[in-house]
Amino acid sequence: MKTTVLAATLLxxxxxxxxxAQPAAAGGADVTFTRDIVPILxxxxxxxxxxxEMAPMxxxxxxxxxxxxxxxxxxxxxxxxxxxxxxxxxxxxxxKDDPSLSDxxxxxxxxxxxxxAPRGDxxxxxxxxxxxxxxxxxIGEPDLVIRYPAMPVPAEGPDMFGAVYSPLELENDRYxxxxxxxxxxxxxxxxxxxxxxxAVDQDEFTQMPSVSGHFLMEYASGKNGxxxxxxxxxxxxxxxxxKLDYHLHPVGEPIDAVMELxxxxxxxxxxxxxxxxxxxxxxxxxxIDIPAGTVVRRDGYTMMNKAARITAFQPHMHALGRYQCLExxxxxxxxxxxxxxxxCAHFDSNWHLVYNYADDAAPLVPAGTxxxxxxWHDNTAxxxxxxxxxxxxxxxxxxxxxxxxxxxxxxxxxxxxxYEEELAARKARRAQQGAATAGQQ
Numbered sequence: 264m265k266t267t268v269l270a271a272t273l274l275x276x277x278x279x280x281x282x283x284a285q286p287a288a289a290g291g292a293d294v295t296f297t298r299d300i301v302p303i304l305x306x307x308x309x310x311x312x313x314x315x316e317m318a319p320m321x322x323x324x325x326x327x328x329x330x331x332x333x334x335x336x337x338x339x340x341x342x343x344x345x346x347x348x349x350x351x352x353x354x355x356x357x358x359k360d361d362p363s364l365s366d367x368x369x370x371x372x373x374x375x376x377x378x379x380a381p382r383g384d385x386x387x388x389x390x391x392x393x394x395x396x397x398x399x400x401x402i403g404e405p406d407l408v409i410r411y412p413a414m415p416v417p418a419e420g421p422d423m424f425g426a427v428y429s430p431l432e433l434e435n436d437r438y439x440x441x442x443x444x445x446x447x448x449x450x451x452x453x454x455x456x457x458x459x460x461x462a463v464d465q466d467e468f469t470q471m472p473s474v475s476g477h478f479l480m481e482y483a484s485g486k487n488g489x490x491x492x493x494x495x496x497x498x499x500x501x502x503x504x505x506k507l508d509y510h511l512h513p514v515g516e517p518i519d520a521v522m523e524l525x526x527x528x529x530x531x532x533x534x535x536x537x538x539x540x541x542x543x544x545x546x547x548x549x550x551i552d553i554p555a556g557t558v559v560r561r562d563g564y565t566m567m568n569k570a571a572r573i574t575a576f577q578p579h580m581h582a583l584g585r586y587q588c589l590e591x592x593x594x595x596x597x598x599x600x601x602x603x604x605x606x607c608a609h610f611d612s613n614w615h616l617v618y619n620y621a622d623d624a625a626p627l628v629p630a631g632t633x634x635x636x637x638x639w640h641d642n643t644a645x646x647x648x649x650x651x652x653x654x655x656x657x658x659x660x661x662x663x664x665x666x667x668x669x670x671x672x673x674x675x676x677x678x679x680x681x682y683e684e685e686l687a688a689r690k691a692r693r694a695q696q697g698a699a700t701a702g703q704q
Contacts (some may be wrong), residue, residue: 264589266600267455294353294371294375294381295375295381295382295383295387296325296329296380296382296558297325297382297383297384297385297386297387297388298383299375300328300371300375301389302369303364303368303523304322304323304328304675305389306362307345307362307363308322308344309323309392310394311396313394316332322335323391325382329380329382330379332375332376332380333376335372336373336377339364339369339372340373341638342369342609343611343644345363345364345365346485346614346616347361347362347616347618348467348604348608348609348610348611348616349608349618350607350608351574351608354603354604354605354606354607355605355606355609355620355624355626356624357492357620357621357623358618358619358621358624358638359620359621360619389404399633400406400443400445400488400525401439401443402441402442402443402488402490402525402527403441404527405443405525405526405527406526406527406528407431407432407433407525408523408524408525408526409429409431409524409525409526410429410447410458410521410522410523411428411507411521411522411523411524412427412428412429413503413511413519413521413629414519414520414521414522415517415518415519415520416428416454416511416512416513416514416517416518416519416520417517418515418516418517419515421515421662422456422510422511422512422513422663423509423510423511423512424508424509424510424511425508425509426507426508427506427507427509428505428506428507429504429505429507430503430504430505431502431503431504433499433500433501435501435531436499436500436501436527437498437499437501437528437531438496438497438498438528438529438533438534439479439496439497439498439499439526439528440491440492440496440510440527440528440529441489441490441491441526441527442479442480442489442497442524442525442526442527443480443487443488443489443524443525444486444522444523444524444525445522445523445525446482446521446522446523447522447523448521449550450516450519450520451512451520452484454511454512454513454514454520455482455509455510455511455522456484456511456512456663457481457482457483457509457510457615458481458482458507458508458509458510458512459478459481459482459507459508460479460480460481460482460505460506460507460524461475461477461479461506461508462500462504462505462666463477463503463504463505463506464503465502465503465504467637472641477500477503478541478542479497479524480500480524480541481541481671482522483615484612484613484614484615485614485615485616486615486616486617486686488525489541489617489619490527491539492537492539492572492574492617492622494535494536494537495535495536495537495538495539496529496538496539496575497538497539498538499526499528505524507524510545511648526646537675537676537677538676539673539674540673540676541671541672541673542671542672543669543670543671544563544565544634544670544672545563545564545565545589545634545635545669545670545672546565546631546636546668546669547562547563547636547638547658547667547668547669548561548562548564549561550657550658551640551656551657551658551666551667552655552657553583553640553642553656553657553666554653554655555652555653555654555655556642556652556653557642557643558585558639558640558641559640559642560638560639561637561638561640561641561668562634562636562637563636563638563668563669564634564635565633565634565636565672566631566632566633566634567630567633567634567674568630568631569630569676569677569678570629570630570676570678570679570681571627571628571674571675571676571682572626572627572628572674572677572685573623573627573672573673573674574619574673574674575618575619575620575671575674576589576605576606576608576617576618576621576670576671576672576673577615577617577670577672577673578608578610578614578615578638578670579668579670579671580610580638580640580650580666580667581612581663581665581667582610582649582650582663582664583640583641583642583644583648583656583666584610584612584638584639584640584641584666584667584668585610585639585640585641586638586639587607587608587610587636587637587638587639587668587670588604588608588636588637589604589605589607589634589635589670589672590602590603590604590631590632590634590635590636590637591603591604591628591632591634592604592635593629594629594631594632597702602635605622606618611648612648615670617673619673623693627677627682627685628684629679629682630679634672636668636669636670638668638669640656640666640668642654642655642656
């Protein structure tokens with residue numbers, strides 16, 4: 264956890280080497296699809312890789328998987344799939360709903376493919392996993408579903424920015440427990456670059472991005488739903504209307520984009536202990552200036568005026584984004600500032616993932632802590648996502664071809680007393696866990 268930012272920068276060119284260094288599975292010749300590989304696919308892949316879901320191919324049966332075996336090996340060994348792109352060598356490693364594979368599972372997949380991808384004994388095949396309907400919400404059945412008006416996108420033209428509105432059917436103020444945007448249909452997924460939902464006053468009608476209103480959630484390609492910690496929530500006021508600020512990108516055919524917002528509410532008589540916040544923090548201090556053929560670093564800083572529990576980290580860049588870190592710069596009374604890099608993530612603009620920290624791993628920060636967001640953009644031909652490595656790229660209003668550098672941070676505030684209590688309780692739990700582990704050895 265004390266890894267320096269310099270070390271983080273050195274990891275970027277080493278990704279292929281790290282991927283190639285995965286351990287070989289013992290008894291690789293005995294690894295079969297029916298006994299060893301299917302359980303991995305069922306747990307970590309098939310929720311997306313099945314008929315009617317967002318992935319481009321189904322990976323349920325041997326006949327479906329076998330043609331993709333070599334590609335599966337390459338993506339799994341490179342830790343590009345399943346999509347959890349946290350750097351395994353730096354910082355916190357405990358996250359909620361983590362679909363990633365262990366080193367041992369990766370070695371099994373590699374050994375199976377290297378040995379010819381054998382089917383194995385059909386009797387070893389586990390029952391097919393049962394899934395909810397492909398259109399089911401990740402957050403469970405919502406109490407409210409807001410369906411925004413269709414947004415017509417022509418086949419060609421510049422990026423489109425604007426807003427659409429929907430009524431809010433809510434009789435009393437309530438607190439949000441979980442929330443998720445859901446593009447309706449594959450066409451909507453393709454053209455909605457990002458979108459932001461707000462609860463706004465009834466008399467606000469503007470086609471410009473919101474500078475007022477109560478922010479609820481951002482959507483970007485591949486983003487998962489957000490489920491807040493049990494003792495936290497976001498206030499949703501009755502009497503408001505819902506606004507969706509959109510950024511749309513033509514893809515070569517006319518599409519009517521439609522977005523839905525699903526909301527799970529706390530019970531009507533529940534007021535959560537904490538208000539959960541989600542904001543763009545650590546915006547880059549200097550303009551983004553990325554000459555052709557270069558890798559550029561940008562830094563941003565935000566001070567936390569109150570003590571807090573950081574619940575989520577989501578890097579945000581565009582096509583040239585390759586890597587981002589969250590460093591905490593702590594205030595101390597008698598010594599110079601101390602720093603800790605708590606998370607680094609490789610970035611893929613197709614997957615704007617929210618990394619929700621496990622409850623006992625979520626960073627606890629005292630008042631005055633500075634969040635330092637460190638971002639790297641790669642404008643070289645080595646970046647496969649780079650649309651044109653011969654061109655200069657800078658920051659702008661947010662077009663797909665422009666760049667950004669910040670993180671969406673989820674957190675809730677703590678009083679100084681709550682911070683000290685939570686910190687002491689965490690230290691005590693970890694001491695007990697350490698003693699229990701030592702007693703078993």
